[in-house]
Amino acid sequence: MDASPPIRFDNSYTLLPPRFYAEARPAHASEPRLFAFNHALAEELGLDANYLAAHGADVFSGNEQLPGAAMVAQVYAGHQFGHFVPRLGDGRAMLVGEVVDRKGNRRDIHLKGGGPTAWSRNGDGRAALGPVMREYIVSEAMHALGIPTTRALAAVTTGDTVYRETKLPGAVFTRVAASHIRVGTFQYFAARQDEEALRLLADHVIARHYPELEGEEDRYALMIEAVCRRQASLIAEWMRVGFIHGVMNTDNMAVSGETIDFGPCAFIDAFSFNKVFSSIDAHGRYAYANQPTIGQWNLVRFAEAVLPLLNTDMDKAVERANQAIKVFGDSFNDRWLEVLRAKIGIVTPGEGDFDLAQKLLKLMEDGRADFTRTFRALAASAVSPVADAGFAAEFIDREAAMAWLAEWRAYVDGDGIAPQDRAAAMRQVNPAFIPRNHRIEQAIVAAREEGDFSLFEALMRVLANPYEDQRDFARYAMPPMPDEEVARTFCGT
Template identity: 40%
Template sequence: MGLLNRYAETLSELGSFVLPAPLKDMRVGLFNTTLANELALPEHLLQPQTMLDWLHSPVTPLTQQAFAQKYGGHQFGQWNPELGDGRGLLLAEVIDSNAQPHDLHLKGAGPTPYSRHADGRAVLRSTLREYIGAEALHYLGIPSSRSLCLFTSEDTVYRERPETGAMMIRTAPSHIRFGHFEYYFYASQKDKLQRLLDFTIEHHFAECKAATNPYAALLGAVVTRTARLVALWQTHGFVHGVMNTDNMSIHGITFDYGPFAFLDNYEPGAVFNHSDHQGRYAFNQQPGIALWNLNALAHAFSGHCSVDEIKAALSTFEPTFISQYQHLMLSRMGIETNEKEQSLAVMQSWLQILETNNLDYTYCFRQLALADINKAQCPFHDIFVSQENRFKQVTLVDQEKTDAWWESYRKLRLAREEETELLSLNPAVIPRTHLLQQAIELAEKGDFSLSESLLEATSTPYDARWDTHPFSKPPSSSTHTSLSCSS
């Protein structure tokens, strides 16, 4: 099957047709051959140069119906109707070999009617972070948009400083956001909201069509998917950074990467977005914000669902999130037993040890997976000491408490009838902020070798070969890097 344009053709009044505006001397920086094959792209699009060439012509299947979507969103809790694809364009849609749809979306495409006087551009810094970050989450088993192709250029784009202009083509089941429904609801454009709802059910949530109320079923499905997604974020120490409703996908996938980061040292209140002065999008606030966003979305369903139906859908978030989070965490530790209360207590004690001693989240979970459970002596003293020296802390790790915790943990592990393979649940490699920054600095000089190495590592994050690789090591400082929304 070739390229489709179902959203642009069916809902043409919900946006604007806009031609991409190529950058100066664009060239391919990265191309995801694996994803291209998975998508069952037309053969000529398996060559990244073809994609690049097509973006420069107004009459190709990638450009002739390129479409900027209109939406709004709650940004840091405040409603903003003046949003939309200000630098992105929906190029086309492909149907893969499993009959699943995937948007091809160009980021950094140039000005659109929704750019709000901005340049419509993206910079290499943020584009590369999204490219690697999205692929890393996918291979960790966290639903995400995917990265197909990155283009760099000789153009200069001005943000906090002059930067290299870039574009990327990403994929997702669709680019429909919470903010789409909110916008047409608050604008009192009932007919457009109706058409958007029906399109979403028809093409993306067909399982809801048989429900007594398909719209209530749709809302319930979005709630469930979102709860499961955030449980995965919390399990892996992922911080999205800017959970505005226009950055939330109805598909329950990680979407619109901005100032994202993975935790280094375990700090539940960690904030990475330098614009988030109140800590609204801190790591430990993400579940509550997700529910807040779902409540905001639910207003758009008020003309199609009863109050009781909306309450019923929203009420499933908390139990779904808690159940999923506890299952994932206990599985990572190998202590999902019938003694759930005891298992949860051991899990909480482990997190307290990490937090109290400023220990690296991912590294310590990996070391837990590598530990010999048959040894009575706690294997973490050396790790804790080395972590302590790394951060030059004065307080010594309380060995008595860690020894007691290890004994409780061992008992739970050894009581299980079947031992869990923990190495396949605890990654050795994540796209740490300092590694991404190193890759950016090289890429800005035209060298994508480190980017490619990071992509190789994060696409096989559980492989034992990374345990002795520098990518698996925590950074030399525990200080959180403040990241920018701007790109």
């Protein structure tokens, strides 16, 4: 009897018409080496983790073609920095196939950096080691932080050179997602006035991500509302931990509500509402505080694409779409207020909650306080005023910080919550560790220049438990020294 395949594929996307994708084959990797494999995720997906750990270099470089694999590049369009590009697609990625995990959830397995596809637009379709490491680190950190995200299954070096501004070692990243369907996927077919494809895609998305809507007469508008709710919650969660996506184009917004495409992303050190890291975001379109506005802008584009499905009367379709989009703003405002209350330890809601939290954020911006350390220090102050000096030390103006602390303590006093319980709750939403830019860069440089992955491995261990103090790794909680600051992050292409 033949042995069971290491991955049991159950593909559904390729049951859609051929205009949704193009066949793809990975380029050969000359000397693949597996440097990261997520054994726990492989088990969760129901894969043969032992086989993949032993043969991962060939499997996750694309050299070994597994039976039943789909191997297609998906087509989509997108607004990139506000400008519509009608034909994008997976230019350096391909859908290996889908699996149904141990909980019955359908998941995509995706190779990124495996070589050119039909949508590569004269690019080489390759990935360099640095962007692969960054995506692996940040996606798994996001998961550990409790934020919906694509996951990292494996990463290999290829033994080949990738040419960008300089010669760089090549690598391939294997990610897992609820799906890789984007707002831009809908835009692609809307731009072609292909209503049949729009309907097929919408029905596929509903069946896969929002099955509770199947059979509803108004299901396409309800789908917009459901996507709005998930995106509103997602962006609020990003902001909770100081995350800046960096390139919130419509082709980088997944309709599943997961974080996708970790390109020039970063976590804030010294807080600023207008903080930007992306080297290509010259005007701050995707700055930290702009993310809710851009999220809604993207979802308006989503609703525009779906208009033909809402009503044959275009005026009525627009009216219904506007109602659906309003869900985003309401959902975000509600969720963001919940986040702010949790971050500063408010248990009993009050009218002054938002103003008190915003006052702290403005104080942090003026005082160049570290985002993560400040909120973690506030949890310590919730236990005892003895810790107040540590909180104030994060600010340039320590007197202003102490004045806010006094106001905060008076505001929360008398709600009946024990100090230790308040602090414990605050520590569950305010991490001690984030993937700081300078630590990621140090790990990348060591791997790229010396072939040393020990810093990468240590960082992954720390970030697996971001809400624990981990005193042995206290240095990973420290902000960068001036000469360690990473002011700009770059797109992996």
